[in-house]
Amino acid sequence: MAVAGAIRPSTVGIAGGVFLEKVKPEYCAEGFEPVPDGNGGCIVCDHAATETRNAVAASCSEKGYTGDTVCATCGKVLLGGEDVPMADHVYSWIVEKEPSAVQSGLRVEVCERCGNRGVAVEIPATGASESEVPESSEPDTLTDPTPHPIEAPSPEPKRSSVAPLTGDANAAAFGLGCVLLAGVCLLAGKLAVLRRRMHYSQSSE
Structure with missing residues (x-):
C-alpha cells in the first residue's frame, strides 16, 4: 500500500507496500526491507519472487553470462551471475567445389555455430574420360594468322660400313697376336742357336 506523508515511529512491522518516501529498516517486519524506487520513495519487499535477468549464452567467439538473480517485485539484484567460457567450435565438412575429371575440388570445415572456417x-580429380579430354593446345593453322617457321629435317648421321668389334672379337684378335708373337720369338731363338753351331764348326776346322 502507498502511504503519503511521514512514517511515524509508531508505524512498525511494515510487511510490504510502495511508499512515497523512504522507510527506515527498523520499521519493516521481519524478513522485509525497504528498497529505493529511484523516485524518492521505496518498496518494502521480502523478495519472495525472483527471476534471472541479463543472461547471455556463450558462443564460439564470446564468453557467456549466467545472469543475475533479481527480485521480480522490486528489481533488486539479489545475486550476481558468473562468466561462462567460450563454447568450442562444432565443425562439419562442406564441399565448396566438386571435383571434375581433370580439375580437383575443395572441401572445408565450417563451424555450425558461428560459421568459422577451419x-x-x-579433393583429387576423378580422372579424365574420353568425353572430357582437354583440347590440344596446338594452334589452329586455319584460324591462327601468326606465321610459324618451318624447321628443316636434320640429316641422319652416316653409318660406317665396318662393323664395330665386339668384346668377343677383340679377345680373339688379342689371342691371335699373342700366338704370332710367340712363334716369331721361337723362330728367332732357333736361328740364333743354328748360327752359333755353324760358327763353332768353322772354328774347329
Whole structure:
C-alpha cells in the first residue's frame, strides 16, 4: 500500500507496500526491507519472487553470462551471475567445389555455430574420360594468322660400313697376336742357336 506523508515511529512491522518516501529498516517486519524506487520513495519487499535477468549464452567467439538473480517485485539484484567460457567450435565438412575429371575440388570445415572456417582439404580429380579430354593446345593453322617457321629435317648421321668389334672379337684378335708373337720369338731363338753351331764348326776346322 502507498502511504503519503511521514512514517511515524509508531508505524512498525511494515510487511510490504510502495511508499512515497523512504522507510527506515527498523520499521519493516521481519524478513522485509525497504528498497529505493529511484523516485524518492521505496518498496518494502521480502523478495519472495525472483527471476534471472541479463543472461547471455556463450558462443564460439564470446564468453557467456549466467545472469543475475533479481527480485521480480522490486528489481533488486539479489545475486550476481558468473562468466561462462567460450563454447568450442562444432565443425562439419562442406564441399565448396566438386571435383571434375581433370580439375580437383575443395572441401572445408565450417563451424555450425558461428560459421568459422577451419581446415581446407583438396579433393583429387576423378580422372579424365574420353568425353572430357582437354583440347590440344596446338594452334589452329586455319584460324591462327601468326606465321610459324618451318624447321628443316636434320640429316641422319652416316653409318660406317665396318662393323664395330665386339668384346668377343677383340679377345680373339688379342689371342691371335699373342700366338704370332710367340712363334716369331721361337723362330728367332732357333736361328740364333743354328748360327752359333755353324760358327763353332768353322772354328774347329
